[in-house]
Amino acid sequence: MAYRWTNDLTHDDVTPHGAFLNRRQIMTGAAGLGLSALAGGAQAEQALEPNSWEDVTTYCNFYEFGTGKGDPAANAHQMTTTPWSVKIDGLVDRPGDYDFQEILSEMTLEERIYRFRCVEAWSMVVPWTGFELADLLAMAGVQSNAKYVAFETLYRPDEMPGTAYRVLDWPYREGLRLDEAMHPLTLMATGIFGKDLPNQNGAPLRLVVPWKYGFKSIKSIVRITLTDQEPPTSWNMSNAREYGFYSNVNPEVSHPRWSQATERRIGGGLFAKRQPTEMFNGYGDEVASLYSGMDLAKSF
Amino acid sequence: MRDRLNHSLRRLPTWVIYLLGALPAPWLFYQGLTGGLGVEPIKALEHEYGKLALQLLVLGLAVTPLRKYVGLNLLKFRRALGLLCFFYVCCHLAVWLVLDVQLPGQIWADIVKRPYVTIGMAGFVLLLPLALTSNNRSIRWLGRSWRKLHRAVYAAGLLGALHYVILVKGFQFEPVIYLALIVGLLLLRLPFDRLSAFLRPLRQRA
Numbered sequence: 001m002a003y004r005w006t007n008d009l010t011h012d013d014v015t016p017h018g019a020f021l022n023r024r025q026i027m028t029g030a031a032g033l034g035l036s037a038l039a040g041g042a043q044a045e046q047a048l049e050p051n052s053w054e055d056v057t058t059y060c061n062f063y064e065f066g067t068g069k070g071d072p073a074a075n076a077h078q079m080t081t082t083p084w085s086v087k088i089d090g091l092v093d094r095p096g097d098y099d100f101q102e103i104l105s106e107m108t109l110e111e112r113i114y115r116f117r118c119v120e121a122w123s124m125v126v127p128w129t130g131f132e133l134a135d136l137l138a139m140a141g142v143q144s145n146a147k148y149v150a151f152e153t154l155y156r157p158d159e160m161p162g163t164a165y166r167v168l169d170w171p172y173r174e175g176l177r178l179d180e181a182m183h184p185l186t187l188m189a190t191g192i193f194g195k196d197l198p199n200q201n202g203a204p205l206r207l208v209v210p211w212k213y214g215f216k217s218i219k220s221i222v223r224i225t226l227t228d229q230e231p232p233t234s235w236n237m238s239n240a241r242e243y244g245f246y247s248n249v250n251p252e253v254s255h256p257r258w259s260q261a262t263e264r265r266i267g268g269g270l271f272a273k274r275q276p277t278e279m280f281n282g283y284g285d286e287v288a289s290l291y292s293g294m295d296l297a298k299s300f
Numbered sequence: 301m302r303d304r305l306n307h308s309l310r311r312l313p314t315w316v317i318y319l320l321g322a323l324p325a326p327w328l329f330y331q332g333l334t335g336g337l338g339v340e341p342i343k344a345l346e347h348e349y350g351k352l353a354l355q356l357l358v359l360g361l362a363v364t365p366l367r368k369y370v371g372l373n374l375l376k377f378r379r380a381l382g383l384l385c386f387f388y389v390c391c392h393l394a395v396w397l398v399l400d401v402q403l404p405g406q407i408w409a410d411i412v413k414r415p416y417v418t419i420g421m422a423g424f425v426l427l428l429p430l431a432l433t434s435n436n437r438s439i440r441w442l443g444r445s446w447r448k449l450h451r452a453v454y455a456a457g458l459l460g461a462l463h464y465v466i467l468v469k470g471f472q473f474e475p476v477i478y479l480a481l482i483v484g485l486l487l488l489r490l491p492f493d494r495l496s497a498f499l500r501p502l503r504q505r506a
Contacts, residue, residue: 055339067472070338120469122340167470238470257414257467259406270332270341274402 002108002131004184005286009113009125051124053193055267060200061118062219063167064153064160071162072200078159079220081204090150090225093141100204104190106139107131111194112187112208117249117281119213123263128208129191134182142178142226149181150174150231151207152223168234174218175231175245176209177290185210185286188221211283213247244300248291249281253300306373314380321384324352325391342399349392354464354478356385357457361485369488379434382453386431389424389460416467423459426452454489457482 062072065079084100109129117123137149155171157163163170180186187208190197197203202219209216215235225231235243242256251261262274280287291299328348332341337348360381366372401407410417430450432438439446461479468475 052339059339063470067468067470069340122343165471165473167472254413257416259409262403262406264340264342266340270329270345270399272342 002110002135004132005112007111007113009115051126051265051267055124056126056192057198057200059124059266061120061214062162062200062202064155064162064170064172065200066162067167073198075161076199076203078161079154079156079199079203080159081199081220084204084222086205086221087223088136088140088225089223090227091143091146092137092226093143095140098139103136103139103205107135109190112189114185114187114208114210115281115283116208116210116214116217117263117277119215119243119247119255119260121255121258121260121263121277122266123277123281124266127193128187128189129194130187130189130208132184133186133188133207134184136188136224137181137226140224140226145228146226147178147228148226148231149176149178150223150225150227151176151218151221152225153218154220154222168238171222172218173232173234173237174207174216175233176216177230178226179290180209180287183287183290185283211249211280211287213249215243216247246291246296246299248287248296248300249277250279250296250300251277252279253297302371306371309373310376314377317377317380318384321356321380322387325349325388342395346392346395346400349388349395350464353385353388353392354460356381356388357453357460358478358481358485360385360453361457361482365485365488383431383434386427389427393424416463419459419466420463423456423463426456426459430456454486457486 058073059069060072061069062076065072065075085097086100086103087097089095109131111127111129113125113127115123116126133149151174153172154160155163176186187210189202189206189208190204192198192201197206199220202221205221206219207217207221230245233243233245235247236245249260254260260277263277264272264274278284328337328345331337332345335341337344360378363374363378363381366374397407401410411421412418430453433442433446433449442449458479461475461482464475465479
């Protein structure tokens, strides 16, 4: 069922690629003339500075293609994404290999404009196209004893030069609690800016969980498993002290090596100012209730 | 071949090294301003300056082993390499302070709380007296203690490489290469002849 959640960010918060520079020039011009208040409040304008196609597609973490931010854009073209199927197994009524096109034919695509906050303390605003994970899970039929959802990224060494190094224990794995997975904000994205996902952004199908650090939003998914146990997740396996299973955006809980209190919006150039990070990345109204009674400093 | 190289190196004035070595600093800054460093130029510039400092440090540490084992004499340029290394450490630090962290309160918190920052700052503090005494007057004034003082660069090198190794996410190759190079160049300084003389009686006893 699509359209259960509506955006608070609008198309004004996203720059259609190409018009990016023009809009920014107009905005700076307006601010200079003191007209920003007329344009809807100076603070709102500042907080919602949009990201461009270039920002979103050239600054990526997809370690299967290299650890440099530009490596995925340079190398991900090697990945074959057609045909593509997703194995859905574990505690489901209809386990099996689901063809990507077949999935698409069953789903209603909608656009979701979400803030995206990386654990490395940078952020973007991205216009995703996709469907709710809940709808995909309904297709497979979740059994009543399922408590968690585990995800796996494609692992194909001959198309993924970054996997030559054991930066992480491949394949990349992520997981959600079932209630997080079923939340209407949790998206399976198939596109950005109204186009198909570029490979470096996780083509053809990726998870987007906007209130969690970006690494939870696993890319190029080939397997979804429903379990009754908390599944192992890649960054947690690599360094449990630094990366918890939940990894909700939380300005009060530092990464052991850096503060999470502020973030830098990508695209602001050499003199970009830091801005405060919001609890649950600004989605607290929608998701805080999922964690009531939990100590988020312990279950980070 | 080696002699000819040494001969032409002797004729190369050191200001050429200073000039060529310093040029990447404004060039990279310009690249950062104009989009050449990608959509997040702050981290990119910070990393570029940091890596240049490490590269110059490796070059500086290579001077003695190159002379000892290869017969290549770069001694004349060692001060330039050291000062350029310090220059890039300062650029790296300035980008971190002014463009990256921005908040003065946060800076001190980071130095105290984050081991990789603590280690990096310790390296910087160690390099400070070395840069200040990298001139002929200090060498005359300090006499034999100048050489002792400047051995602090060994520790600074290790701290710099360690700073890079523990700053990255996951296990990454590049920082480990710098650490290996620096450790290797330090090992080449061990007095192998004296070491084997020291070990001989131990070995006989065993």
